[in-house]
Amino acid sequence: MPRFAANLSLLYNEHPFLDRFAAAAADGFQGVEYLFPYAFAAADLAQRLADHGLQQVLFNAPPGDWDAGERGIACLPGREAEFRAGFAQALDYAQALNCPRLHVMAGLAPAGVERTRLQATYEANLAWAAEQAATLGREVLIEPINPRDFPGYFLTHQAEAHRIAQAIGAPNLKVQFDLYHCQIVEGDVAMKIRQYLPTGRVGHFQLAGVPQRHEPDVGELNYPYLFNVIDEVAEACGWQGWIGCEYRPARGAVAGGTRDGLGWLRDTRRA
Ligand SMILES: O=C(O)C(=O)[C@H](O)CO
Numbered sequence: 664m665p666r667f668a669a670n671l672s673l674l675y676n677e678h679p680f681l682d683r684f685a686a687a688a689a690d691g692f693q694g695v696e697y698l699f700p701y702a703f704a705a706a707d708l709a710q711r712l713a714d715h716g717l718q719q720v721l722f723n724a725p726p727g728d729w730d731a732g733e734r735g736i737a738c739l740p741g742r743e744a745e746f747r748a749g750f751a752q753a754l755d756y757a758q759a760l761n762c763p764r765l766h767v768m769a770g771l772a773p774a775g776v777e778r779t780r781l782q783a784t785y786e787a788n789l790a791w792a793a794e795q796a797a798t799l800g801r802e803v804l805i806e807p808i809n810p811r812d813f814p815g816y817f818l819t820h821q822a823e824a825h826r827i828a829q830a831i832g833a834p835n836l837k838v839q840f841d842l843y844h845c846q847i848v849e850g851d852v853a854m855k856i857r858q859y860l861p862t863g864r865v866g867h868f869q870l871a872g873v874p875q876r877h878e879p880d881v882g883e884l885n886y887p888y889l890f891n892v893i894d895e896v897a898e899a900c901g902w903q904g905w906i907g908c909e910y911r912p913a914r915g916a917v918a919g920g921t922r923d924g925l926g927w928l929r930d931t932r933r934a
């Protein structure tokens with residue numbers, strides 16, 4: 664059975680952020696991920712991880728001005744210095760939290776800038792970040808995201824992400840395979856797992872029900888089937904990663920909402 668990490672940005676919103684570590688551990692999670700750690704001291708986050716026996720499996724590098732609508736800056740010409748400073752900060756947190764992988768968000772393609780220029784900026788930033796991360800034994804991840812949730816996002820397709828990772832050729836530059844985004848953008852999810860997991864370029868999975876991004880047992884994807892595919896392929900190719908549970912609980916605002924929606928996880932553990 665795959666290992667599941669709780670995404671503390673989306674799950675357990677019925678608790679203040681720092682209390683979500685305890686809530687996730689109480690539900691049997693051994694790993695956590697979230698969008699950004701930067702509002703908290705790394706030492707406080709490390710303490711929560713230690714207190715609850717949790718591994719930090721992923722977080723994102725600074726994305727630019729999130730509240731103003733930015734969704735990463737890696738493809739944006741002219742923002743290279745900010746990108747490098749943000750990534751250095753992310754690496755400091757990764758060291759303190761013993762986190763093996765960092766997601767670098769591409770950003771929204773600005774109108775009027777040629778795609779080839781964005782592509783060159785993106786690849787140069789990723790190559791630099793992968794080199795920095797390698798010195799500390801960390802991985803850099805890129806994630807295709809569906810353009811309904813993030814209109815204009817630069818990276819939307821699995822094939823494009825793999826082409827970029829392959830072209831840059833850094834062994835620690837990998838793809839974050841979010842099954843929810845993949846289903847919305849291109850479908851054929853099981854075959855894409857079979858195609859890409861054996862390449863060694865998939866660093867992490869994430870899941871959510873499609874289309875509402877609720878629990879994985881709500882919606883059009885058959886997750887028990889996909890978990891079996893991941894298990895089978897992972898065993899054959901020696902992949903040992905995590906699946907981040909990155910969904911908004913259908914009863915998220917309700918006390919106990921996240922736990923009440925974890926029937927799918929209890930069923931998976933029993934299977
Ligand atoms: O939205 C997602 O799927 C992500 O994984 C990002 O990290 C941030 O939005």
Ligand SMILES: [Mg+2]
Nearest residue numbers: 806841869909
């Ligand atoms: Mg995701």
